[in-house]
Amino acid sequence: MLVKLIATGIAALLFFVVLIAAAAASILTAFTNAGNSGSHQPSPHALADIPADYLALYQQAAPTCPGLDWSILAAIGKVETDHGRSTLPGVAEGTVNHAQAGGPMQFLQPTFDAYDDTIPPGGATPPSRYNPHDAIHAAAAYLCDSGAPEDLYTAIYAYNHADWYVRKVLAQAEQYRTAATVPPQAGGWGVPAQGTCTSGFGPRNGERHNGLDIAAPTGTPIVAATDGTVIDSGPATGYGLWIRIQHPGGVITTYGHNHTNHVQSGQAVRAGQPIGEIGNRGESTGPHLHFQIDAGGQPVDPVTYYQQQGAPSLCG
Ligand SMILES: [Zn+2]
Known part of the structure:
Protein backbone atom coordinates (compact mmCIF):
# COMPACT_ATOMS: atom_id res chain seq x y z
CA MET A 1 0.00 0.00 0.00
CA ARG A 177 27.29 43.79 -38.43
CA THR A 178 26.51 44.73 -41.96
CA ALA A 179 25.55 48.40 -42.28
CA ALA A 180 22.04 47.65 -43.45
CA THR A 181 19.66 44.98 -42.16
CA VAL A 182 18.01 44.81 -45.60
CA PRO A 183 19.54 45.02 -49.08
CA PRO A 184 19.74 48.56 -50.49
CA GLN A 185 16.95 48.00 -52.98
CA ALA A 186 13.53 47.55 -51.38
CA GLY A 187 11.77 44.68 -53.11
CA GLY A 188 15.05 43.37 -54.49
CA TRP A 189 16.18 39.78 -54.29
CA GLY A 190 19.05 38.53 -52.15
CA VAL A 191 20.75 35.19 -51.56
CA PRO A 192 18.72 33.23 -48.95
CA ALA A 193 21.75 31.52 -47.36
CA GLN A 194 25.52 31.54 -47.66
CA GLY A 195 26.67 28.09 -48.69
CA THR A 196 27.61 25.75 -51.50
CA CYS A 197 25.15 24.84 -54.23
CA THR A 198 25.08 21.03 -54.23
CA SER A 199 22.06 20.09 -56.32
CA GLY A 200 20.32 22.14 -58.98
CA PHE A 201 16.78 22.38 -60.33
CA GLY A 202 15.57 19.67 -62.69
CA PRO A 203 15.70 15.87 -63.13
CA ARG A 204 17.36 13.96 -60.29
CA ASN A 205 17.38 10.21 -59.75
CA GLY A 206 14.33 9.70 -62.00
CA GLU A 207 12.39 12.43 -60.19
CA ARG A 208 12.22 16.15 -60.57
CA HIS A 209 14.04 18.35 -58.09
CA ASN A 210 11.86 21.45 -57.72
CA GLY A 211 14.45 23.66 -56.09
CA LEU A 212 18.09 24.41 -55.50
CA ASP A 213 20.03 22.86 -52.62
CA ILE A 214 22.48 25.10 -50.78
CA ALA A 215 24.64 23.19 -48.27
CA ALA A 216 25.94 24.91 -45.11
CA PRO A 217 26.45 23.93 -41.46
CA THR A 218 23.39 23.46 -39.25
CA GLY A 219 22.50 26.80 -37.70
CA THR A 220 23.58 28.92 -40.68
CA PRO A 221 21.06 31.77 -41.00
CA ILE A 222 18.35 31.60 -43.66
CA VAL A 223 17.04 35.01 -44.75
CA ALA A 224 13.96 35.99 -46.73
CA ALA A 225 14.88 36.17 -50.43
CA THR A 226 12.73 39.25 -50.90
CA ASP A 227 9.87 41.14 -49.21
CA GLY A 228 6.70 39.16 -48.58
CA THR A 229 4.29 37.55 -46.15
CA VAL A 230 4.89 34.20 -44.46
CA ILE A 231 2.12 31.77 -45.45
CA ASP A 232 3.54 28.60 -43.82
CA SER A 233 6.01 28.01 -41.02
CA GLY A 234 6.15 24.56 -39.46
CA PRO A 235 6.52 20.83 -40.14
CA ALA A 236 5.94 19.57 -43.70
CA THR A 237 6.31 16.08 -45.18
CA GLY A 238 9.66 15.62 -46.91
CA TYR A 239 10.78 19.14 -46.04
CA GLY A 240 11.00 18.42 -42.31
CA LEU A 241 10.46 21.96 -41.18
CA TRP A 242 9.66 24.57 -43.83
CA ILE A 243 8.79 28.20 -44.43
CA ARG A 244 6.81 29.49 -47.41
CA ILE A 245 6.63 33.19 -48.24
CA GLN A 246 4.17 34.84 -50.61
CA HIS A 247 5.59 37.66 -52.73
CA PRO A 248 3.98 40.16 -55.11
CA GLY A 249 3.13 38.84 -58.60
CA GLY A 250 2.03 35.34 -57.55
CA VAL A 251 5.54 34.25 -56.56
CA ILE A 252 6.14 31.93 -53.58
CA THR A 253 9.52 31.03 -52.11
CA THR A 254 10.00 27.85 -50.04
CA TYR A 255 12.79 27.12 -47.53
CA GLY A 256 13.04 23.47 -46.46
CA HIS A 257 14.85 21.05 -44.07
CA ASN A 258 15.22 23.91 -41.56
CA HIS A 259 16.73 23.37 -38.12
CA THR A 260 14.61 26.16 -36.61
CA ASN A 261 12.11 28.72 -37.88
CA HIS A 262 12.06 32.25 -36.48
CA VAL A 263 8.89 33.48 -38.20
CA GLN A 264 5.21 32.67 -37.98
CA SER A 265 2.48 32.37 -40.58
CA GLY A 266 0.94 35.78 -41.34
CA GLN A 267 4.12 37.68 -40.50
CA ALA A 268 5.44 40.29 -42.96
CA VAL A 269 9.16 39.90 -43.73
CA ARG A 270 11.69 42.07 -45.51
CA ALA A 271 14.36 40.97 -47.96
CA GLY A 272 17.41 39.81 -46.01
CA GLN A 273 15.55 39.37 -42.72
CA PRO A 274 16.62 36.21 -40.83
CA ILE A 275 13.71 33.72 -40.88
CA GLY A 276 15.32 30.49 -39.69
CA GLU A 277 18.39 28.29 -39.59
CA ILE A 278 19.68 25.64 -41.95
CA GLY A 279 19.13 22.08 -40.78
CA ASN A 280 18.92 18.46 -41.83
CA ARG A 281 15.27 17.63 -41.16
CA GLY A 282 12.95 15.62 -43.41
CA GLU A 283 14.25 13.79 -46.50
CA SER A 284 17.74 15.18 -46.29
CA THR A 285 21.18 13.57 -46.25
CA GLY A 286 23.12 16.49 -44.79
CA PRO A 287 22.49 20.03 -43.55
CA HIS A 288 21.29 22.18 -46.45
CA LEU A 289 18.64 24.63 -47.55
CA HIS A 290 16.15 23.50 -50.18
CA PHE A 291 15.28 26.80 -51.84
CA GLN A 292 12.35 26.75 -54.20
CA ILE A 293 10.64 29.44 -56.25
CA ASP A 294 7.13 28.92 -57.60
CA ALA A 295 5.90 31.43 -60.15
CA GLY A 296 2.28 31.18 -61.31
CA GLY A 297 1.93 27.87 -59.45
CA GLN A 298 4.90 26.20 -61.17
CA PRO A 299 8.38 25.63 -59.77
CA VAL A 300 11.02 27.51 -61.74
CA ASP A 301 14.83 27.24 -61.75
CA PRO A 302 15.97 29.60 -58.96
CA VAL A 303 19.36 30.24 -60.63
CA THR A 304 17.70 31.33 -63.90
CA TYR A 305 15.04 33.29 -62.05
CA TYR A 306 17.69 35.25 -60.12
CA GLN A 307 19.52 36.03 -63.39
CA GLN A 308 16.26 37.33 -64.88
CA GLN A 309 15.71 39.56 -61.85
CA GLY A 310 19.24 40.95 -62.06
CA ALA A 311 19.73 39.56 -58.53
CA PRO A 312 23.08 38.41 -57.05
CA SER A 313 24.23 34.98 -58.16
CA LEU A 314 22.83 32.20 -55.96
CA CYS A 315 25.82 29.93 -56.38
CA GLY A 316 28.76 32.30 -56.05
ZN1 LIG B 1 16.26 20.21 -52.52
Whole structure:
Protein backbone atom coordinates (compact mmCIF):
# COMPACT_ATOMS: atom_id res chain seq x y z
CA MET A 1 0.00 0.00 0.00
CA LEU A 2 2.71 2.42 0.99
CA VAL A 3 4.74 1.43 -2.06
CA LYS A 4 1.79 2.14 -4.30
CA LEU A 5 1.22 5.56 -2.73
CA ILE A 6 4.85 6.48 -3.28
CA ALA A 7 4.66 5.33 -6.90
CA THR A 8 1.54 7.45 -7.44
CA GLY A 9 3.32 10.41 -5.89
CA ILE A 10 6.32 10.00 -8.15
CA ALA A 11 4.07 9.72 -11.22
CA ALA A 12 2.27 12.94 -10.24
CA LEU A 13 5.58 14.68 -9.66
CA LEU A 14 6.93 13.53 -13.05
CA PHE A 15 3.79 14.83 -14.74
CA PHE A 16 4.32 18.19 -13.05
CA VAL A 17 7.96 18.33 -14.19
CA VAL A 18 6.88 17.59 -17.79
CA LEU A 19 4.34 20.42 -17.59
CA ILE A 20 6.99 22.88 -16.42
CA ALA A 21 9.38 21.77 -19.17
CA ALA A 22 6.66 22.23 -21.80
CA ALA A 23 5.86 25.72 -20.49
CA ALA A 24 9.54 26.67 -20.50
CA ALA A 25 9.96 25.40 -24.07
CA SER A 26 7.00 27.43 -25.33
CA ILE A 27 8.25 30.57 -23.60
CA LEU A 28 11.66 30.05 -25.19
CA THR A 29 10.08 29.60 -28.62
CA ALA A 30 8.09 32.80 -28.17
CA PHE A 31 11.27 34.67 -27.25
CA THR A 32 13.10 33.21 -30.23
CA ASN A 33 10.37 34.41 -32.58
CA ALA A 34 10.12 37.86 -31.05
CA GLY A 35 13.83 38.36 -30.69
CA ASN A 36 15.03 37.60 -34.15
CA SER A 37 13.17 40.15 -36.21
CA GLY A 38 15.45 43.02 -37.08
CA SER A 39 18.68 41.30 -36.15
CA HIS A 40 21.69 42.14 -38.28
CA GLN A 41 23.43 40.03 -40.88
CA PRO A 42 27.10 39.14 -40.35
CA SER A 43 29.47 41.42 -42.25
CA PRO A 44 32.16 39.90 -44.49
CA HIS A 45 34.59 40.66 -41.64
CA ALA A 46 32.41 38.67 -39.21
CA LEU A 47 32.21 35.71 -41.59
CA ALA A 48 35.98 35.73 -42.01
CA ASP A 49 36.83 36.18 -38.31
CA ILE A 50 34.25 34.13 -36.40
CA PRO A 51 34.44 30.31 -36.58
CA ALA A 52 31.21 29.01 -38.14
CA ASP A 53 30.25 26.96 -35.07
CA TYR A 54 30.67 29.99 -32.79
CA LEU A 55 28.73 32.26 -35.16
CA ALA A 56 25.85 29.76 -35.15
CA LEU A 57 25.91 29.68 -31.32
CA TYR A 58 25.90 33.48 -30.99
CA GLN A 59 22.97 33.67 -33.39
CA GLN A 60 21.17 30.85 -31.59
CA ALA A 61 21.67 32.28 -28.09
CA ALA A 62 20.94 35.97 -28.76
CA PRO A 63 17.17 35.56 -29.32
CA THR A 64 16.82 34.05 -25.82
CA CYS A 65 17.29 37.67 -24.72
CA PRO A 66 14.63 39.35 -26.88
CA GLY A 67 16.09 42.20 -28.91
CA LEU A 68 19.71 41.37 -28.11
CA ASP A 69 21.75 41.32 -31.31
CA TRP A 70 24.04 38.31 -31.84
CA SER A 71 26.89 40.71 -32.66
CA ILE A 72 27.08 41.81 -29.00
CA LEU A 73 27.64 38.21 -27.86
CA ALA A 74 30.14 37.71 -30.69
CA ALA A 75 32.00 40.89 -29.75
CA ILE A 76 32.28 39.74 -26.12
CA GLY A 77 33.51 36.35 -27.31
CA LYS A 78 36.09 38.11 -29.46
CA VAL A 79 37.34 40.51 -26.79
CA GLU A 80 37.41 37.84 -24.05
CA THR A 81 39.08 34.90 -25.82
CA ASP A 82 39.13 35.45 -29.61
CA HIS A 83 36.21 32.98 -29.84
CA GLY A 84 37.97 30.38 -27.73
CA ARG A 85 41.16 30.53 -29.82
CA SER A 86 43.27 32.36 -27.23
CA THR A 87 46.05 30.24 -25.74
CA LEU A 88 46.14 32.31 -22.53
CA PRO A 89 45.39 30.53 -19.23
CA GLY A 90 41.67 30.28 -18.47
CA VAL A 91 40.44 29.38 -21.94
CA ALA A 92 41.23 25.67 -22.21
CA GLU A 93 39.10 23.16 -20.29
CA GLY A 94 39.85 23.13 -16.57
CA THR A 95 42.17 26.17 -16.53
CA VAL A 96 41.43 29.58 -14.98
CA ASN A 97 43.05 32.98 -15.38
CA HIS A 98 44.41 35.18 -12.58
CA ALA A 99 40.84 36.25 -11.72
CA GLN A 100 39.53 32.64 -11.68
CA ALA A 101 37.59 33.18 -14.93
CA GLY A 102 37.38 30.28 -17.38
CA GLY A 103 36.07 29.19 -20.77
CA PRO A 104 35.38 31.02 -24.05
CA MET A 105 33.14 33.66 -22.38
CA GLN A 106 35.37 33.94 -19.27
CA PHE A 107 32.82 33.12 -16.59
CA LEU A 108 33.55 32.94 -12.91
CA GLN A 109 32.23 29.58 -11.69
CA PRO A 110 29.65 31.10 -9.25
CA THR A 111 28.28 33.43 -11.95
CA PHE A 112 27.99 30.56 -14.42
CA ASP A 113 26.34 28.37 -11.78
CA ALA A 114 23.62 31.01 -11.34
CA TYR A 115 22.61 30.53 -14.99
CA ASP A 116 23.28 26.85 -15.66
CA ASP A 117 19.62 25.89 -15.27
CA THR A 118 18.59 28.39 -17.98
CA ILE A 119 20.85 26.75 -20.58
CA PRO A 120 18.98 24.69 -23.20
CA PRO A 121 20.21 21.18 -24.10
CA GLY A 122 22.92 20.91 -26.74
CA GLY A 123 26.05 21.49 -24.69
CA ALA A 124 27.78 19.57 -21.90
CA THR A 125 26.03 17.43 -19.26
CA PRO A 126 25.96 18.99 -16.74
CA PRO A 127 26.43 22.42 -18.37
CA SER A 128 30.04 23.66 -18.32
CA ARG A 129 31.53 27.14 -18.63
CA TYR A 130 34.20 25.58 -20.88
CA ASN A 131 31.57 24.38 -23.37
CA PRO A 132 30.99 27.11 -26.04
CA HIS A 133 27.25 26.33 -26.33
CA ASP A 134 26.72 26.55 -22.57
CA ALA A 135 28.98 29.57 -22.04
CA ILE A 136 27.39 31.61 -24.85
CA HIS A 137 23.84 30.83 -23.68
CA ALA A 138 24.78 31.74 -20.11
CA ALA A 139 26.28 35.00 -21.39
CA ALA A 140 23.02 35.87 -23.18
CA ALA A 141 21.06 35.20 -19.97
CA TYR A 142 23.52 37.20 -17.89
CA LEU A 143 23.40 40.20 -20.26
CA CYS A 144 19.60 40.05 -20.23
CA ASP A 145 19.53 40.08 -16.42
CA SER A 146 21.96 43.02 -16.47
CA GLY A 147 19.73 45.24 -18.62
CA ALA A 148 20.21 44.14 -22.25
CA PRO A 149 19.06 45.02 -24.77
CA GLU A 150 17.49 48.29 -23.55
CA ASP A 151 20.49 49.36 -21.52
CA LEU A 152 23.34 47.78 -23.41
CA TYR A 153 26.03 49.90 -21.80
CA THR A 154 25.04 48.81 -18.28
CA ALA A 155 24.74 45.20 -19.37
CA ILE A 156 28.21 45.08 -20.92
CA TYR A 157 29.65 47.04 -17.98
CA ALA A 158 28.24 44.37 -15.68
CA TYR A 159 30.21 41.80 -17.69
CA ASN A 160 33.46 43.64 -17.11
CA HIS A 161 33.52 46.85 -15.05
CA ALA A 162 35.48 49.12 -17.36
CA ASP A 163 34.45 51.87 -19.70
CA TRP A 164 37.17 50.92 -22.23
CA TYR A 165 35.81 47.38 -22.24
CA VAL A 166 32.26 48.50 -23.08
CA ARG A 167 33.52 50.74 -25.89
CA LYS A 168 35.73 47.99 -27.28
CA VAL A 169 32.85 45.50 -27.30
CA LEU A 170 30.45 47.95 -28.95
CA ALA A 171 33.02 48.89 -31.62
CA GLN A 172 33.72 45.21 -32.32
CA ALA A 173 29.98 44.47 -32.56
CA GLU A 174 29.63 47.28 -35.09
CA GLN A 175 32.36 45.72 -37.24
CA TYR A 176 30.56 42.38 -37.13
CA ARG A 177 27.29 43.79 -38.43
CA THR A 178 26.51 44.73 -41.96
CA ALA A 179 25.55 48.40 -42.28
CA ALA A 180 22.04 47.65 -43.45
CA THR A 181 19.66 44.98 -42.16
CA VAL A 182 18.01 44.81 -45.60
CA PRO A 183 19.54 45.02 -49.08
CA PRO A 184 19.74 48.56 -50.49
CA GLN A 185 16.95 48.00 -52.98
CA ALA A 186 13.53 47.55 -51.38
CA GLY A 187 11.77 44.68 -53.11
CA GLY A 188 15.05 43.37 -54.49
CA TRP A 189 16.18 39.78 -54.29
CA GLY A 190 19.05 38.53 -52.15
CA VAL A 191 20.75 35.19 -51.56
CA PRO A 192 18.72 33.23 -48.95
CA ALA A 193 21.75 31.52 -47.36
CA GLN A 194 25.52 31.54 -47.66
CA GLY A 195 26.67 28.09 -48.69
CA THR A 196 27.61 25.75 -51.50
CA CYS A 197 25.15 24.84 -54.23
CA THR A 198 25.08 21.03 -54.23
CA SER A 199 22.06 20.09 -56.32
CA GLY A 200 20.32 22.14 -58.98
CA PHE A 201 16.78 22.38 -60.33
CA GLY A 202 15.57 19.67 -62.69
CA PRO A 203 15.70 15.87 -63.13
CA ARG A 204 17.36 13.96 -60.29
CA ASN A 205 17.38 10.21 -59.75
CA GLY A 206 14.33 9.70 -62.00
CA GLU A 207 12.39 12.43 -60.19
CA ARG A 208 12.22 16.15 -60.57
CA HIS A 209 14.04 18.35 -58.09
CA ASN A 210 11.86 21.45 -57.72
CA GLY A 211 14.45 23.66 -56.09
CA LEU A 212 18.09 24.41 -55.50
CA ASP A 213 20.03 22.86 -52.62
CA ILE A 214 22.48 25.10 -50.78
CA ALA A 215 24.64 23.19 -48.27
CA ALA A 216 25.94 24.91 -45.11
CA PRO A 217 26.45 23.93 -41.46
CA THR A 218 23.39 23.46 -39.25
CA GLY A 219 22.50 26.80 -37.70
CA THR A 220 23.58 28.92 -40.68
CA PRO A 221 21.06 31.77 -41.00
CA ILE A 222 18.35 31.60 -43.66
CA VAL A 223 17.04 35.01 -44.75
CA ALA A 224 13.96 35.99 -46.73
CA ALA A 225 14.88 36.17 -50.43
CA THR A 226 12.73 39.25 -50.90
CA ASP A 227 9.87 41.14 -49.21
CA GLY A 228 6.70 39.16 -48.58
CA THR A 229 4.29 37.55 -46.15
CA VAL A 230 4.89 34.20 -44.46
CA ILE A 231 2.12 31.77 -45.45
CA ASP A 232 3.54 28.60 -43.82
CA SER A 233 6.01 28.01 -41.02
CA GLY A 234 6.15 24.56 -39.46
CA PRO A 235 6.52 20.83 -40.14
CA ALA A 236 5.94 19.57 -43.70
CA THR A 237 6.31 16.08 -45.18
CA GLY A 238 9.66 15.62 -46.91
CA TYR A 239 10.78 19.14 -46.04
CA GLY A 240 11.00 18.42 -42.31
CA LEU A 241 10.46 21.96 -41.18
CA TRP A 242 9.66 24.57 -43.83
CA ILE A 243 8.79 28.20 -44.43
CA ARG A 244 6.81 29.49 -47.41
CA ILE A 245 6.63 33.19 -48.24
CA GLN A 246 4.17 34.84 -50.61
CA HIS A 247 5.59 37.66 -52.73
CA PRO A 248 3.98 40.16 -55.11
CA GLY A 249 3.13 38.84 -58.60
CA GLY A 250 2.03 35.34 -57.55
CA VAL A 251 5.54 34.25 -56.56
CA ILE A 252 6.14 31.93 -53.58
CA THR A 253 9.52 31.03 -52.11
CA THR A 254 10.00 27.85 -50.04
CA TYR A 255 12.79 27.12 -47.53
CA GLY A 256 13.04 23.47 -46.46
CA HIS A 257 14.85 21.05 -44.07
CA ASN A 258 15.22 23.91 -41.56
CA HIS A 259 16.73 23.37 -38.12
CA THR A 260 14.61 26.16 -36.61
CA ASN A 261 12.11 28.72 -37.88
CA HIS A 262 12.06 32.25 -36.48
CA VAL A 263 8.89 33.48 -38.20
CA GLN A 264 5.21 32.67 -37.98
CA SER A 265 2.48 32.37 -40.58
CA GLY A 266 0.94 35.78 -41.34
CA GLN A 267 4.12 37.68 -40.50
CA ALA A 268 5.44 40.29 -42.96
CA VAL A 269 9.16 39.90 -43.73
CA ARG A 270 11.69 42.07 -45.51
CA ALA A 271 14.36 40.97 -47.96
CA GLY A 272 17.41 39.81 -46.01
CA GLN A 273 15.55 39.37 -42.72
CA PRO A 274 16.62 36.21 -40.83
CA ILE A 275 13.71 33.72 -40.88
CA GLY A 276 15.32 30.49 -39.69
CA GLU A 277 18.39 28.29 -39.59
CA ILE A 278 19.68 25.64 -41.95
CA GLY A 279 19.13 22.08 -40.78
CA ASN A 280 18.92 18.46 -41.83
CA ARG A 281 15.27 17.63 -41.16
CA GLY A 282 12.95 15.62 -43.41
CA GLU A 283 14.25 13.79 -46.50
CA SER A 284 17.74 15.18 -46.29
CA THR A 285 21.18 13.57 -46.25
CA GLY A 286 23.12 16.49 -44.79
CA PRO A 287 22.49 20.03 -43.55
CA HIS A 288 21.29 22.18 -46.45
CA LEU A 289 18.64 24.63 -47.55
CA HIS A 290 16.15 23.50 -50.18
CA PHE A 291 15.28 26.80 -51.84
CA GLN A 292 12.35 26.75 -54.20
CA ILE A 293 10.64 29.44 -56.25
CA ASP A 294 7.13 28.92 -57.60
CA ALA A 295 5.90 31.43 -60.15
CA GLY A 296 2.28 31.18 -61.31
CA GLY A 297 1.93 27.87 -59.45
CA GLN A 298 4.90 26.20 -61.17
CA PRO A 299 8.38 25.63 -59.77
CA VAL A 300 11.02 27.51 -61.74
CA ASP A 301 14.83 27.24 -61.75
CA PRO A 302 15.97 29.60 -58.96
CA VAL A 303 19.36 30.24 -60.63
CA THR A 304 17.70 31.33 -63.90
CA TYR A 305 15.04 33.29 -62.05
CA TYR A 306 17.69 35.25 -60.12
CA GLN A 307 19.52 36.03 -63.39
CA GLN A 308 16.26 37.33 -64.88
CA GLN A 309 15.71 39.56 -61.85
CA GLY A 310 19.24 40.95 -62.06
CA ALA A 311 19.73 39.56 -58.53
CA PRO A 312 23.08 38.41 -57.05
CA SER A 313 24.23 34.98 -58.16
CA LEU A 314 22.83 32.20 -55.96
CA CYS A 315 25.82 29.93 -56.38
CA GLY A 316 28.76 32.30 -56.05
ZN1 LIG B 1 16.26 20.21 -52.52
